[in-house]
Amino acid sequence: MGPGNKLVELISGKRFRKGWTALNIAFFLLFVIIPTVYILSYAITDWSEIQEHVLSDPATMDLIIGSIIVAFEIATIVTIIDFVAGLPLAWMMARKDFRGKQFLDTLIDMPLAVPTAALGFSAAIFWAVTPNPPPFSLATISSPMILIILLHVVFSYPYMVRSLTAILGGIDETYETAGRTLGASRLTAVRTITLPLFRAGLVTGAILCFARSLSETGGTIIALATLYGRRMVEGDFHTGPSLIGFWKDASVSDPTLIPALSFVSILLIILALVLLLVLKIVIMRVRLPLRKVWPSPEKLLSRGLFPKIKDTSAIIFLIVIVLIPSFFIFTYVLTANPVQADWSPFIDALLTSFLVATIVTLIDLVMGIPMALYIVKNKTGRLSQMLDVLVNVPLIVPTAALGFSLGLFWSNFDPNASFPLLLIILAHVAFTYPLVVRNVVGAVEGIDPAFEETARTLGAKPIQSFRRVLFPMIKGSILAGAIMAFTRSLGETGATLAVVANANTAPVYIVELVNEQSYYLAAMACIILIIISYVFMLLLRRFTREEVV
Amino acid sequence: MPSVTLLGIVKRYSDVTAANGLNLTVNDGEYLCLLGPTGAGKTTVLRIIAGLTTPDQGRVLFDGRDVTSLDPEERSAVLLSQTYCLFPTMTVADNVLFGPEIREIPEADKEQMLVSLLDMVRLSERANSYPKELSGGMQQRCALARAIATSPDVLLLDEPLRALDARLRIDLRRELKSLARTLGLTVIHVTHDQDEALVMADRIAILRAGKILQVGTPAEVFNEPESPFVANFVGQSNFFTGKLVNSTPTGAEIEDDDGRRVRARATSLPIGSKVVLAVKVGQTHILKREVTPLKGRIERILFEGRVVHVDVDIEGVGRFSSKIPVRRRGRYNVGDEVGIGWNRNKAKIFPYPENGLEDELKVD
Numbered sequence: 051m052g053p054g055n056k057l058v059e060l061i062s063g064k065r066f067r068k069g070w071t072a073l074n075i076a077f078f079l080l081f082v083i084i085p086t087v088y089i090l091s092y093a094i095t096d097w098s099e100i101q102e103h104v105l106s107d108p109a110t111m112d113l114i115i116g117s118i119i120v121a122f123e124i125a126t127i128v129t130i131i132d133f134v135a136g137l138p139l140a141w142m143m144a145r146k147d148f149r150g151k152q153f154l155d156t157l158i159d160m161p162l163a164v165p166t167a168a169l170g171f172s173a174a175i176f177w178a179v180t181p182n183p184p185p186f187s188l189a190t191i192s193s194p195m196i197l198i199i200l201l202h203v204v205f206s207y208p209y210m211v212r213s214l215t216a217i218l219g220g221i222d223e224t225y226e227t228a229g230r231t232l233g234a235s236r237l238t239a240v241r242t243i244t245l246p247l248f249r250a251g252l253v254t255g256a257i258l259c260f261a262r263s264l265s266e267t268g269g270t271i272i273a274l275a276t277l278y279g280r281r282m283v284e285g286d287f288h289t290g291p292s293l294i295g296f297w298k299d300a301s302v303s304d305p306t307l308i309p310a311l312s313f314v315s316i317l318l319i320i321l322a323l324v325l326l327l328v329l330k331i332v333i334m335r336v337r338l339p340l341r342k343v344w345p346s347p348e349k350l351l352s353r354g355l356f357p358k359i360k361d362t363s364a365i366i367f368l369i370v371i372v373l374i375p376s377f378f379i380f381t382y383v384l385t386a387n388p389v390q391a392d393w394s395p396f397i398d399a400l401l402t403s404f405l406v407a408t409i410v411t412l413i414d415l416v417m418g419i420p421m422a423l424y425i426v427k428n429k430t431g432r433l434s435q436m437l438d439v440l441v442n443v444p445l446i447v448p449t450a451a452l453g454f455s456l457g458l459f460w461s462n463f464d465p466n467a468s469f470p471l472l473l474i475i476l477a478h479v480a481f482t483y484p485l486v487v488r489n490v491v492g493a494v495e496g497i498d499p500a501f502e503e504t505a506r507t508l509g510a511k512p513i514q515s516f517r518r519v520l521f522p523m524i525k526g527s528i529l530a531g532a533i534m535a536f537t538r539s540l541g542e543t544g545a546t547l548a549v550v551a552n553a554n555t556a557p558v559y560i561v562e563l564v565n566e567q568s569y570y571l572a573a574m575a576c577i578i579l580i581i582i583s584y585v586f587m588l589l590l591r592r593f594t595r596e597e598v599v
Numbered sequence: 600m601p602s603v604t605l606l607g608i609v610k611r612y613s614d615v616t617a618a619n620g621l622n623l624t625v626n627d628g629e630y631l632c633l634l635g636p637t638g639a640g641k642t643t644v645l646r647i648i649a650g651l652t653t654p655d656q657g658r659v660l661f662d663g664r665d666v667t668s669l670d671p672e673e674r675s676a677v678l679l680s681q682t683y684c685l686f687p688t689m690t691v692a693d694n695v696l697f698g699p700e701i702r703e704i705p706e707a708d709k710e711q712m713l714v715s716l717l718d719m720v721r722l723s724e725r726a727n728s729y730p731k732e733l734s735g736g737m738q739q740r741c742a743l744a745r746a747i748a749t750s751p752d753v754l755l756l757d758e759p760l761r762a763l764d765a766r767l768r769i770d771l772r773r774e775l776k777s778l779a780r781t782l783g784l785t786v787i788h789v790t791h792d793q794d795e796a797l798v799m800a801d802r803i804a805i806l807r808a809g810k811i812l813q814v815g816t817p818a819e820v821f822n823e824p825e826s827p828f829v830a831n832f833v834g835q836s837n838f839f840t841g842k843l844v845n846s847t848p849t850g851a852e853i854e855d856d857d858g859r860r861v862r863a864r865a866t867s868l869p870i871g872s873k874v875v876l877a878v879k880v881g882q883t884h885i886l887k888r889e890v891t892p893l894k895g896r897i898e899r900i901l902f903e904g905r906v907v908h909v910d911v912d913i914e915g916v917g918r919f920s921s922k923i924p925v926r927r928r929g930r931y932n933v934g935d936e937v938g939i940g941w942n943r944n945k946a947k948i949f950p951y952p953e954n955g956l957e958d959e960l961k962v963d
Contacts, residue, residue: 055703064670504684506671507649508698508749518697522688 062511074420078437082480086444087319089455092312103309113293114314118321120195121290121448125263128202132210132259133252135203135371138364140214145223157368161376162208162534165541165583167557168576170269171564172379173201174276175573181279184382194274194287200375201273202266206259207372212530213255216492217248235349254492256329261446264322267291268449268543268557272564281565290318294450295544302551315451322446377580379573389570396559396575400582403556406471407539410478414486414535419528422490423516427499441488444481452481453548460549470550477549478542482535489534493527494520533587540583601662601752602627603648603676603785608657610643610809617643618654619809627662630779630786632796635806636832636962641789644806645755648787649678661753676753681761683742685730691717691741692726698749716744719778736767743775747782754779756788760795772799793833797821805829821879827949827959830877837883837919837939838956839876839893843948846870850943857915859892863946873951882945883921885909885931891938893919897931911939 060066093100104110142148143155161169174180176187178197183189191197221244229239270292275282282288282296294314301307421437428434444452456477467473497520505515521528543557556579563572603625610618617640625631635641646652648659650671658667666674677698685694693700695716699709717723720740722733730738739759746754759775760768776799779786790796796803797817805812805820805828813825824830827838839861845852846866853876854860863876888894895913902908906922909931913919919939923931931937952959 498682498684500680500682500684501686503646503649503651503671504678504680505686505697506651507674507676507678507755508701508745509672509675510697510701511670511672514701518700519686519688522686 058511058513061513067512070420071424074417074424075433075437077417078421078441078483081476082444082483083440085456085459085476085480086447086452087455088459089312089315089451090319092458093316096309096312099309100313103306104313110310113288114290114310114317117288117293118290118314118317120288121264121318122321122325124195124199124202124289125260127199128206128263129210129256129259131199131203132207133256135364135367136207136210136214136255138360139368140211140218142361142364143211143215144218154365154368157373158208158211159533159587160208160584161204161372162537164205164376164580165537165557165560165576166205166266166269167272167541167543167560168379168579169205169376169541170201170272171276171560171569171572171576172377172382173197173204173269173375174273175382175569176375176378178273178277180276185385186381187378192277194277197273197277198270198289200371201269202263204372204375205266205269206262207368209258209262210255213258214248214252217252217254218244221247237348241348253329254488257326257442257446260325260329261322261442264318265291265446265448265450265452267295267453267545268541268561271295271543272561275564276569279567290314291448291450291544294318294448294454295547298450298454298548311454315448315454318448318451319455322448323443326442326446379576379580383570383573383577386570386573389568391568391571396556396578399554399556399559400578402471402554403540403579404582406474406478406555407536409475410482410539411486411532411536413475413479414483415528415532418483418486418531419490422487422494425487425491426494438491441484441491443484445484445488447481448544449481449542450544450548453477453545456480456545457549467550470553473549474546474553474555477545478539481542481545482538485534485538486528486531489527489531490524493524497523537583537587540579601664601785602629603753603787604660604663605644605648606658606660608644608647608654608659610640610647610652610654616640616809618647618657621657621806621809621811623804623811623814625785625787628783628785630776630788630799630801632800632803633787633789633806634793634796634803634833635791637791638963639806640809641791641806642757643809645678645757645787645789648753649676649755650674651678674753675749675751676755677746677749677751678755679742679746679757679759681758683730683738685733685738685742685745687730690727690729691722691733694730694741695745695748697745702749712748716748720744735763736771739763739771743778747778752785754784754786756786758790759788760790760792768795775799797833803833805832807832824877824947827875827877827952827956830879830947830949831960832962835880835920836877837880838960839878839916840951840956841874841876843868843870843872843874851948853948855916859916861892861946862943863948864944866948868948868950874948875951875956876946876948878941878946880908880920881922883919883939883941885911885921885923886938886940888936888938891940893939895919895937895939897933897935897937900928900931900933902928911937913939 061070104114139158143151164172174197175184177191177200179189179192191200225243225247226239229243230236234242270289271282274287274292278286282292288296294311297307297311297314301311425434425438425441460473460476461467464473501519501523502515505519506512510518541557543561546553546555546558556575560572560575560579563575605621605623608618608621610616621644633641633644643652647654650666650669654667658665660666661674686697689697692713696709696713699712713726714723717726720743722737722741722744725733725737730741733741760771763771772795788799800817802814802816803820804814807828813820813829815823820829820833824833830836839853839855841853841855843851843866844854844860846868848865851863851866852860853863853874861876868874893913893916895911897909898912898918899910900907905925907925907928909921909923911919911921921939
């Protein structure tokens with residue numbers, strides 16, 4: 051028996067497996083959940099501070115409440131737009147075969163390769179009325195709210211399309227066929243039979259989009275700063291997260307802002323949690339009036355020109371609203387006047403970012419996959435159901451609030467930020483871990499447990515049956531989770547700044563450039579970041595695809 | 600190869616009891632069919648033997664050794680599931696060699712094993728195909744080769760022929776049985792198809808609502824059912840309910856409320872008790888009206904190929920079915936008034952079931 055065999059023996063022992071599960075859960079609680087909601091403890095320990103500086107100060111309260119309402123309005127509108135515009139595209143991807151489908155498939159994911167900081171800048175110079183609009187830009191939007199909505203649609207749209215496509219692909223088409231042979235027109239069949247079946251996908255998509263919009267900080271701040279053409283100040287338009295980001299910055303010089311900062315973070319976390327529950331209940335429980343059928347108009351809409359118009363407008367939406375704003379930055383750099391600059395600080399920042407993203411993704415995979423397996427395999431257990439819900443929490447907590455909370459938590463252990471890289475990694479793990487877990491849970495849920503069971507009766511130990519049977523089947527989803535985690539870490543600004551104020555990562559560097567109005571340099575930096583992440587994604591994809599076949 | 604023993608197995612899911620104090624012994628090298636209606640708990644029994652489900656109570660013994668707490672991979676009991684579960688990411692050859700691979704069998708031996716197994720299941724040409732490129736029958740054979748390559752002691756088959764078309768199913772019955780015989784495997788084969796069980800099994804265990812009702816050779820369970828349920832589930836029976844009015848060592852008589860009196864085999868039940876008589880459809884004959892107290896009208900005639908199925912409605916008693924040879928088909932027409940009767944030795948008497956006959960015969 052070789053050493054490899056001994057290892058397999060060791061980790062297949064029941065005791066080891068129990069210990070490993072316990073370790074995974076402990077990791078999740080200690081490194082993901084507790085740091086994320088640590089800020090809530092502030093409400094208990096320092097309530098008097100909040101009372102004094104926030105609740106009794108009507109101006110601050112107005113600012114907080116106003117910004118939170120705005121954040122929720124934006125998230126709601128964005129989610130609705132994503133759904134309405136995403137459904138036809140998801141439908142095409144799941145059900146139709148056409149030339150260029152592969153290409154379209156890659157296009158949909160492209161915005162994910164762009165760090166939100168770069169995205170915010172790119173979308174803002176495309177849409178917004180700025181003092182010196184670059185050539186070809188639309189330069190039509192002067193309302194900050196509309197600008198932020200447009201921006202949030204760009205980076206939440208891929209999540210919606212992906213979630214809907216995945217669930218649509220999983221729905222057996224024979225139900226719909228049966229409906230049509232029973233005399234329903236295509237639209238009627240889809241609406242009454244298929245749509246109710248994909249509520250689960252809709253919940254996932256809606257939560258992801260809503261949470262993404264509600265929590266995004268870095269891109270939002272950059273877009274607003276670009277629109278205003280300067281650093282943000284107190285009286286500017288603020289969403290909840292941008293207010294946190296702003297106060298977090300300002301609190302370095304003015305510590306009296308800390309209570310207000312904590313209060314708005316706590317409020318956002320609690321509201322987001324409540325909303326998550328409400329959203330889940332509303333979508334799963336409320337019966338939409340879907341039963342009623344209008345045969346003739348629906349028949350009319352199922353034929354001829356209408357489906358073509360629908361498909362065409364879905365693609366136009368993808369190109370104009372999502373893709374062009376994402377990559378407008380390229381045209382900007384091509385048309386602007388080159389500026390000479392010292393690139394070495396950026397390259398340093400870039401290397402740091404990649405190092406962080408790589409380590410974070412590895413930790414997510416090692417700790418997240420076993421967690422996902424545990425959740426799916428003990429689906430009926432109370433503990434696993436609770437974990438399943440808890441895993442979503444870091445996704446819906448605004449990253450600025452999250453970062454602030456993480457910062458407070460970790461500074462207990464390292465008050466002087468003497469290990470800045472470690473702090474950044476730990477912070478990034480908290481909000482990327484759920485992406486891996488969610489993706490793997492989704493994939494494993496779709497696989498008949500009989501495969502692994504059969505492998506076990508054929509003599510495979512749990513680790514062997516995972517590696518040889520389950521892993522090859524869920525590789526795609528693991529990869530998807532890894533890409534999301536990697537790009538999310540690579541692009542994150544708000545949380546990074548909240549943990550280590552002078553962090554040296556690429557997105558933070560770009561925010562600095564925008565704030566200093568070095569647009570050309572910011573754009574160049576963004577492009578480098580985009581290209582590198584995109585190449586990285588392609589390589590990762592190719593690498594894993596080859597192994598599958 | 601081991602014997603498999605289940606002792607007092609209980610398994611409850613939130614609202615169903617899948618095994619309710621179940622005892623069963625499968626002998627070394629035996630081919631046992633576990634026959635029961637859907638939802639009887641057949642699959643649960645297999646999963647408990649395989650180690651995939653832990654029973655709430657009771658023990659599983661292999662050759663007298665308690666294996667209840669062993670992991671599936673430590674039992675050498677291979678489960679072949681309804682859907683075959685061929686690993687979609689592996690070729691036929693990789694699927695077959697999955698078990699040997701895990702046990703690190705030397706390359707040369709594996710090669711040889713693969714060749715002979717693929718030859719046996721006639722898939723040599725398809726070694727490099729992926730499961731989705733195979734037909735249902737090929738997939739089934741591939742799964743079988745994969746199971747055997749692991750050289751299991753116990754083979755657990757969960758409705759292995761269910762997804763195949765009728766003709767193929769019949770061919771594979773024979774193959775499967777002779778293969779098991781050659782390799783001396785202990786086989787537990789779950790099925791809801793009584794014909795399959797009768798043809799294939801050394802012994803049949805009838806399972807219902809988590810309990811074994813009867814275990815015996817196919818002839819025993821067919822000819823000597825121990826309950827009306829078994830009488831009906833294995834080869835459909837006709838039933839006649841009445842009071843036992845006469846009982847001698849050579850035979851018994853039953854009379855219903857309308858005074859119809861029919862004869863059956865001897866019974867030890869007390870005279871005067873309420874009983875039910877069961878006689879197999881195939882042993883029920885259509886007679887002239889004059890010779891029998893059971894008179895009725897032909898309701899339906901179904902051509903079944905080699906035999907013709909005739910339903911006769913007897914007013915106040917119910918429907919009786921009979922199978923007649925095809926050559927006699929022309930003699931009867933729907934609406935004819937006929938009589939029903941049987942050889943008294945083919946009719947068996949049971950005490951009337953506690954919850955009524957209908958409940959006793961219910962299959963789900």
